[in-house]
Every structure is written in C-alpha cells, then in structure tokens.
Amino acid sequence: MMRWVIGSVMIAFGGILVWGVMSLPGGDGLTVKVEERMEMSGVTHPVTAVLLNFRGYDTLLEIGVLLLALFGVYSLRRSRPDPTGVSVSHPFLLALTRLLVPVMILMGGYLFWSGAYAPGGAFQAGAVLGAAGVLLYLNGFDLPGRKKEWLLRLYLAIGFVFFLGIGGGLVAAGNRLLEYPPDLAGSLIIIIEAGLTLSIGFILAELYISNSSLEIGPDVFVTEKG
Amino acid sequence: MNVMYLYAVVAVLLFVIGLHGVIAYSHLLRKIVALNIMGSGTFLLLVSIAYGRPEGGPDPVPHAMVLTGIVVAVSATAFGLALVRRLYSETGKPYLPNGDTEKSGR
Amino acid sequence: MNGIVSIPWVAWAVLFPLASAILSFLLGQKRVLWAGIPGVFGTFLSVLLLSSQVWQQGPQRYAIGGWRAPLGIEWHVDGLSIVMLLMTAVSGLFISIYAVGYYSRQSRGHKHSNNLFWPLWLFLWAALNGLFLSADLFNLYVTLELAGIAAVALVTLTGGQVALSAGLRYLLAALLGAMSYLMGVALLYASFGVLDIRMLSALAAPGPAVFISATLMTLGLLIKTALFPLHFWLPPAHANAPAPVSAMLSGLVVKGSFYLMMRLWVEVFPSSLWPIGGQFLGVLAGAAILWGSIMALRQGSLKMTIAYSTVAQIGYLFLFFPLASPRLFIAEGEVSGPGLYAFWGCVYQALSHALAKAAMFMAAGNIMRVLGHDCIGRMDGVNQRLPLTLFAFGLSGVSLMGLPPSGGFVAKWLLLKAALEKEHWGLVLIIVAGGLLASAYVFKVLKHALAQSSQNDLLERVPPTMDIPTLILATLSLLLGFTARPLLSLLTRGSIF
Numbered sequence: 001m002m003r004w005v006i007g008s009v010m011i012a013f014g015g016i017l018v019w020g021v022m023s024l025p026g027g028d029g030l031t032v033k034v035e036e037r038m039e040m041s042g043v044t045h046p047v048t049a050v051l052l053n054f055r056g057y058d059t060l061l062e063i064g065v066l067l068l069a070l071f072g073v074y075s076l077r078r079s080r081p082d083p084t085g086v087s088v089s090h091p092f093l094l095a096l097t098r099l100l101v102p103v104m105i106l107m108g109g110y111l112f113w114s115g116a117y118a119p120g121g122a123f124q125a126g127a128v129l130g131a132a133g134v135l136l137y138l139n140g141f142d143l144p145g146r147k148k149e150w151l152l153r154l155y156l157a158i159g160f161v162f163f164l165g166i167g168g169g170l171v172a173a174g175n176r177l178l179e180y181p182p183d184l185a186g187s188l189i190i191i192i193e194a195g196l197t198l199s200i201g202f203i204l205a206e207l208y209i210s211n212s213s214l215e216i217g218p219d220v221f222v223t224e225k226g
Numbered sequence: 227m228n229v230m231y232l233y234a235v236v237a238v239l240l241f242v243i244g245l246h247g248v249i250a251y252s253h254l255l256r257k258i259v260a261l262n263i264m265g266s267g268t269f270l271l272l273v274s275i276a277y278g279r280p281e282g283g284p285d286p287v288p289h290a291m292v293l294t295g296i297v298v299a300v301s302a303t304a305f306g307l308a309l310v311r312r313l314y315s316e317t318g319k320p321y322l323p324n325g326d327t328e329k330s331g332r
Numbered sequence: 333m334n335g336i337v338s339i340p341w342v343a344w345a346v347l348f349p350l351a352s353a354i355l356s357f358l359l360g361q362k363r364v365l366w367a368g369i370p371g372v373f374g375t376f377l378s379v380l381l382l383s384s385q386v387w388q389q390g391p392q393r394y395a396i397g398g399w400r401a402p403l404g405i406e407w408h409v410d411g412l413s414i415v416m417l418l419m420t421a422v423s424g425l426f427i428s429i430y431a432v433g434y435y436s437r438q439s440r441g442h443k444h445s446n447n448l449f450w451p452l453w454l455f456l457w458a459a460l461n462g463l464f465l466s467a468d469l470f471n472l473y474v475t476l477e478l479a480g481i482a483a484v485a486l487v488t489l490t491g492g493q494v495a496l497s498a499g500l501r502y503l504l505a506a507l508l509g510a511m512s513y514l515m516g517v518a519l520l521y522a523s524f525g526v527l528d529i530r531m532l533s534a535l536a537a538p539g540p541a542v543f544i545s546a547t548l549m550t551l552g553l554l555i556k557t558a559l560f561p562l563h564f565w566l567p568p569a570h571a572n573a574p575a576p577v578s579a580m581l582s583g584l585v586v587k588g589s590f591y592l593m594m595r596l597w598v599e600v601f602p603s604s605l606w607p608i609g610g611q612f613l614g615v616l617a618g619a620a621i622l623w624g625s626i627m628a629l630r631q632g633s634l635k636m637t638i639a640y641s642t643v644a645q646i647g648y649l650f651l652f653f654p655l656a657s658p659r660l661f662i663a664e665g666e667v668s669g670p671g672l673y674a675f676w677g678c679v680y681q682a683l684s685h686a687l688a689k690a691a692m693f694m695a696a697g698n699i700m701r702v703l704g705h706d707c708i709g710r711m712d713g714v715n716q717r718l719p720l721t722l723f724a725f726g727l728s729g730v731s732l733m734g735l736p737p738s739g740g741f742v743a744k745w746l747l748l749k750a751a752l753e754k755e756h757w758g759l760v761l762i763i764v765a766g767g768l769l770a771s772a773y774v775f776k777v778l779k780h781a782l783a784q785s786s787q788n789d790l791l792e793r794v795p796p797t798m799d800i801p802t803l804i805l806a807t808l809s810l811l812l813g814f815t816a817r818p819l820l821s822l823l824t825r826g827s828i829f
Binding site: 007013014031055062066123214 | 290294
C-alpha cells in the first residue's frame with residue numbers, strides 16, 4: 001500500500017518536473033563571457049579555463065572533497081592493507097596488467113598535457129592512473145611509495161598543496177586568491193595540474209585498496225567512550 | 227533546440243527514478259546506486275543546458291559543473307560504500323538497523 | 333596599523349583552515365598539533381580582523397581569481413555572514429581546545445594510530461567559512477558537500493556499530509539533500525544563465541522552473557538542517573559521535589544549511605512563495621519545537637536528550653519564515669523593514685544555541701569520561717566530581733530555556749515580539765511552551781546530577797583543557813544577552829546583497 005503511495009507521488013513529481021523543464025528557455029549561458037576572456041586564462045580549451053582559472057576555487061574545494069572521502073575511509077580501516085595477500089591471481093589478469101599499465105601511464109601523461117588545448121586535464125588523467133593503480137594492486141604489486149607512510153601522504157596531498165600554495169601565495173604577494181598573472185597563468189596551471197594528476201591517481205587507487213582492510217580481522221576494535 | 231528538451235526530460239526522469247530508489251529500497255547498495263542515478267540525472271540536465279547555439283560552441287560552465295559534480299559524487303559514493311562494507315562486516319546485514327532512531331544509542 | 337586594514341582577511345579566513353588541515357595530515361599523528369593549533373588561532377584571528385573591517389568599512393565583496401561574477405566566484409561579507417563567521421570562530425576555538433584535551437591520551441585498543449580528527453575538523457571549519465562567505469550557488473553546493481562529508485567522517489571516527497549506522501544514515505540524508513539542491517541550481521542556471529546570488533536576485537522572475545527549483549532546494553536544505561519531519565538522522569548521529577564532534581555538529585553544521593535557506597528565500601526565490609510556504613514552514617517549525625522537546629524529555633541517555641533538544645531548537649530557527657518577509661533587505665546599506673525582529677531573533681537564536689549546545693555536549697563528554705556512561709538515571713553524585721562542568725551545563729540550560737539575561741532569552745523575546753506583531757497567537761504559545769519543556773528536560777538532568785551520592789569510584793579525571801572551555805562557552809552564551817546591541821547592529825550593517 002505504501003508502495004503505491006510513494007509510486008504515485010513520484011509519478012506526479014516527475015510530471016511536474018517535466019513540465020518545468022519544458023518551460024526552460026534555451027540560451028547561451030556564459031559561453032560568450034568565457035570566450036571573451038579566454039586569452040587571459042593561459043589555456044586554450046574553454047572547459048579547462050573555467051575549471052582551473054575562472055572557477056578554480058571550486059576545483060580547489062573539490063580536491064578537498066576527494067581528500068576528505070579518503071580520510072573517512074582511512075578512519076574506517078582496521079589494519080594496513082597488504083597487497084601481497086591479495087588472492088586475485090589469474091595469469092590472464094597478470095598478462096593484461098603487464099600490457100596495459102605502461103600504456104595507461106602514458107595515456108595519463110598525455111591526457112594531463114592535452115588538457116590545455118583539448119578535452120582532458122588532471123581529473124581525466126588521474127582517473128586513468130588510479131585505474132592503473134587498482135590493476136597493480138589486484139595482482140599483488142604494491143604501489144610506489146606505500147612502504148613509507150610519509151611518502152604516501154605526500155603523494156596524496158601534493159596536488160592540494162600545489163593548488164593551495166600557489167593560490168595562497170598569490171594572496172601573500174598582493175593579488176587576490178588564485179588570481180594568476182596573465183603571463184604566468186599557463187605555466188602555473190600546468191604545475192597545479194601535474195600535482196593534481198599524481199594526487200588524484202593515488203587517492204582513487206587508495207580508495208579502492210583500502211576496501212580490503214574494512215573486514216573484521218585479528219584486531220579487536222574497542223569503542224571510545226564519550 | 228528540440229534536442230536539448232529531449233535530454234532534459236530524460237534527465238529529470240532519471241532524477242525521479244533515483245529519488246524513488248533512495249526512498250523505496252532498504253538495501254544499502256541499492257540506495258547508493260539510486261543516489262548515483264539521481265546525480266546522473268542532474269548532470270545530464272546540466273549537459274543538455276550547455277547546448278547553446280548550433281554554430282557556436284557549447285557553454286563550458288555547465289561542463290565544469292558536471293566535472294566537479296562527478297568528482298564529488300564519486301568521493302561520496304566511495305566513502306558510503308566503505309561505510310556499508312564496514313557495517314556489513316559488523317552486523318552481517320546490508321541494511322540500516324531499524325527502529326534505533328528513536329532509541330538511546332548506548 | 334594601516335597595513336592590517338588592507339590585508340584581505342576574508343581570504344585568510346578560508347586559507348588558514350585549509351592549509352592547516354592539509355599540513356596536519358602531512359605531519360602525521362605525533363605532530364598533528366603543530367599545524368592544528370596555529371591553524372585554529374590563525375582562523376580565529378582572521379575572522380576577528382575581518383569583522384573589524386566589516387564593522388568599519390561596511391560589506392565587502394571579493395572576486396576570487398580576479399574574475400567578477402557571473403564568470404567567476406565572488407565572496408560577499410555582510411552583517412549576516414560576519415555574525416555567522418564569528419559564531420563559528422568562537423565556538424570553533426573552544427571546541428578545538430576541548431578536543432586537544434579529549435584526544436590527549438591515546439584511546440585504548442588496537443587501532444592503528446591514525447586519528448584523522450584534526451584534518452577533518454579543520455576542513456569542516458574551512459567548509460563552513462566558505463559557505464558563509466560564498467555568493468555563488470554552485471560553489472555553495474561544493475561547500476555543502478565538503479561540510480557534509482567531513483561531518484559524517486567525524487561521526488564515524490572512532491565509533492562502533494551504532495555510530496557507523498548513524499553515520500551512514502547521516503550520509504544518505506546529506507547526499508539526498510545535496511542532490512536535490514544541485515538539481516535546483518541546474519534549473520536556475522538553465523532559466524537565467526547566472527550562478528551569482530546578487531545577479532539572480534535581480535534577474536529572477538516567477539515561472540514554473542523557478543518554483544520547482546525553489547521547492548527542490550528548500551527540501552534539500554530542510555533535510556540537511558533536520559527540520560521535522562526530516563530530522564530522523566540527527567539524534568543518532570549527534571548522540572553517538574565523540575563529544576567534540578557532537579558539539580560542532582549541533583552547534584555549527586546545521587546552522588550552515590539554515591543560513592543558506594534564509595539567503596535563498598530572501599534573495600532569490602520569488603516573493604509569492606512566502607505566504608503559503610512561510611506558513612507551511614511555520615507549522616513544521618512549531619511541530620519541531622514541540623516534538624523535539626517532548627522526545628528530549630523521554631530519553632534516558634544524556635546525549636540523546638541533548639540531541640533531541642537540538643531538533644527542537646532548530647524549530648525556533650525556522651520561525652523566520654512565517655514571521656519575516658522578503659521585503660526585509662530593501663534599503664541600501666542597511667537591513668530594515670517588516671520582519672526585522674524575526675530576523676534578529678532567529679540569528680540570535682542560531683548564535684546562542686551554537687554556544688550553549690556546544691557547551692552542553694562538551695559537558696556531556698566530560699560526564700561520560702568520568703562515569704563511563706551517560707545514563708541520566710545513574711548520574712547521582714556527578715556534581716561532586718565535576719562541579720565546573722555541571723555549572724556549565726546549568727548555564728547552557730538557562731540559555732536554552734530562554735531565561736534572562738542569556739542570549740537565548742534575547743532570541744526568544746525578539747521572536748515573541750515578532751509573533752505578537754503579526755498576531756500569530758499559535759506561535760506565541762509554541763514559543764512559550766518550548767521554553768517550558770526545555771526547562772523540564774534540563775531540570776530532569778540536573779535533578780539527578782546534583783543529587784548526593786555515596787559512591788566514590790572515580791573512573792577517570794578530566795583534564796582542565798576539557799573542563800574550562802566548556803565553562804567558557806557556557807558563560808559566553810549567557811553573556812550574549814548583554815552584547816545584543818552591538819551584535820545586532822553589526823547584523824544590520826549592509827543590505828544583504
């Protein structure tokens with residue numbers, strides 16, 4: 001009975017939404033404004049210009065969200081993940097990994113670089129690198145830097161550090177937050193994106209890898225009081 | 227312009243389907259997937275808005291919004307899944323415990 | 333001195349917490365406070381200096397990246413923003429000191445030493461500051477999500493099964509709300525092509541898409557602020573979190589989405605929404621006050637009582653909508669107009685509740701540390717061991733009940749004036765009833781805690797870093813009644829947008 005109520009409410013709601021959407025005007029939005037300012041942005045692709053320059057603050061916070069999700073997952077872990085104990089061992093997977101991972105790394109580099117003038121950029125590259133990391137993990141290889149905790153933390157944080165450092169450094173230098181000088185904008189964006197690519201790759205891989213350490217293990221988990 | 231409305235309508239329907247899923251299903255994985263469908267609906271709407279004039283390019287701002295939105299959605303989903311996994315390993319059930327919202331937690 | 337005035341403290345109010353958050357992550361468990369403490373003080377000072385700038389020079393607008401709206405994102409600091417920022421800064425400062433004491437001894441058990449409290453809390457603070465400053469709808473979505481995920485991660489930080497399920501429920505509710513809000517933003521952008529609130533307030537015209545967007549965004553923010561009946565996730569989450577986390581959740585995080593609702597309703601949404609929508613929200617608010625208070629009375633656990641009290645006090649906040657009006661911010665350079673009392677009252681309620689509720693949860697944390705449980709019935713004799721804490725609890729209770737001279741009294745008195753002005757007798761009754769019910773559950777706790785007990789089994793001591801901030805915050809919530817004039821005049825400084 002409850003099902004029918006919910007269902008009919010949803011259908012009505014859907015109808016209202018469709019009616020609302022049909023009444024939307026078409027339009028350019030902010031296309032023209034972006035085109036006007038593009039040469040000052042340091043890149044030639046409009047989406048990258050918006051993401052890393054015009055609305056770079058959003059991107060900064062977005063990396064923060066990624067990091068926060070990782071922090072959340074980290075605090076749920078019961079033990080450090082040990083890839084050598086991974087039991088997904090299949091010769092086909094290993095062969096495929098050996099073929100794919102170098103290509104993926106290359107592709108990640110290309111995607112990162114091409115973001116300045118074509119669709120691409122740090123997030124896309126980072127996603128590919130993260131997938132490469134997952135493939136490595138599934139075969140029992142450890143990611144670079146995971147042996148030393150501080151190095152891993154550095155890799156994870158470096159994108160955010162570059163972004164915040166450059167953005168905040170500009171404030172200390174008298175500009176506004178994230179206000180790149182137009183002649184330096186292109187290079188600063190590349191530096192930031194390089195850091196972001198590395199970090200996003202590691203974060204995404206770690207989000208997957210941490211999953212195996214969420215199960216009940218030999219440690220007994222004691223709840224904190226208060 | 228007509229193409230935009232087709233995608234927009236589909237987007238909104240996806241949103242409603244996702245909303246229905248979150249409310250109606252009690253299995254946690256289904257809820258999370260439904261939330262993602264809601265997100266996809268919103269993103270699709272944003273992309274369809276970006277359509278713009280046929281001769282000019284698309285509006286880049288909604289594209290940037292979608293990129294940011296996807297990253298946020300992925301982060302939240304990853305965290306949510308880890309929570310579900312951990313809860314499952316403690317309780318053995320992929321459902322939220324019932325009826326404890328009005329009771330004392332300790 | 334001239335140099336200090338020209339520094340963009342608004343930027344540092346966000347940069348300090350972000351920088352110290354990532355640094356505290358990088359430094360690892362042992363040295364986390366090297367970054368945490370400077371970050372806390374830096375943020376607090378930045379907000380103070382920013383407020384003196386606003387006090388002297390009026391509202392500020394800051395184009396991030398040098399790009400003005402609608403292309404870029406802008407920060408807008410007016411009276412309302414700065415009061416919210418101050419609320420966060422003061423509460424945040426004392427909650428942080430409390431947290432130092434709370435986490436100063438490693439928890440027992442076999443947890444690998446990865447306490448991420450400080451990075452999470454500093455990110456949360458940055459998100460809240462960003463939220464109160466932002467003038468861009470999509471940027472607000474990102475700050476909402478940032479705050480939400482940080483909050484959930486803090487709830488599940490060291491908890492057991494109950495905290496986990498509470499946190500998961502919170503996450504689902506938060507995501508649902510955020511998705512709904514984002515859909516509203518998409519519809520608004522589709523209709524008007526801008527994301528900046530000031531430009532939208534000029535451009536927005538009623539239409540089907542705008543009404544739907546308003547509904548979606550309102551519903552999303554309602555679930556995030558836990559207004560009855562969408563409050564189901566709040567009591568378990570706030571009650572089962574570690575004590576400093578409960579303080580920041582009840583005191584600060586819920587105020588963020590409420591602030592956003594205020595802004596949107598007054599600035600952006602069509603004024604035709606107010607007559608019906610306002611009354612509807614008023615009904616929900618009244619139900620929240622009554623239901624929350626009654627449920628608080630029925631709880632056996634101290635933290636659950638305090639959590640349900642939050643549900644009730646949130647109801648007071650939403651009395652803004654039946655009592656104020658969208659014509660509030662018409663005058664240039666100053667907030668005035670019909671519904672001013674309601675505006676003042678609700679903001680003051682947010683302020684004093686933040687301080688009082690944080691103090692209450694911190695007091696509950698102290699009690700749990702000493703007794704090992706938070707069952708009210710077995711709290712006899714707590715006063716003998718924790719006199720400062722109980723005194724702080726009492727002071728916070730005074731503010732919640734609305735007794736003079738506390739900040740809570742000022743808030744409720746202003747709301748009563750607003751309700752009487754509009755001849756809204758039902759609300760007058762509810763406001764008074766809410767105060768009476770609050771006194772009922774506060775006295776219930778005090779009755780047990782003040783009772784004499786012959787037992788003397790001290791479980792643990794409570795370090796002064798936990799005791800004293802509790803007392804300070806509670807005293808501040810009391811003193812808030814005396815600072816009404818300057819604060820309210822700061823509040824009216826500058827039209828909203």
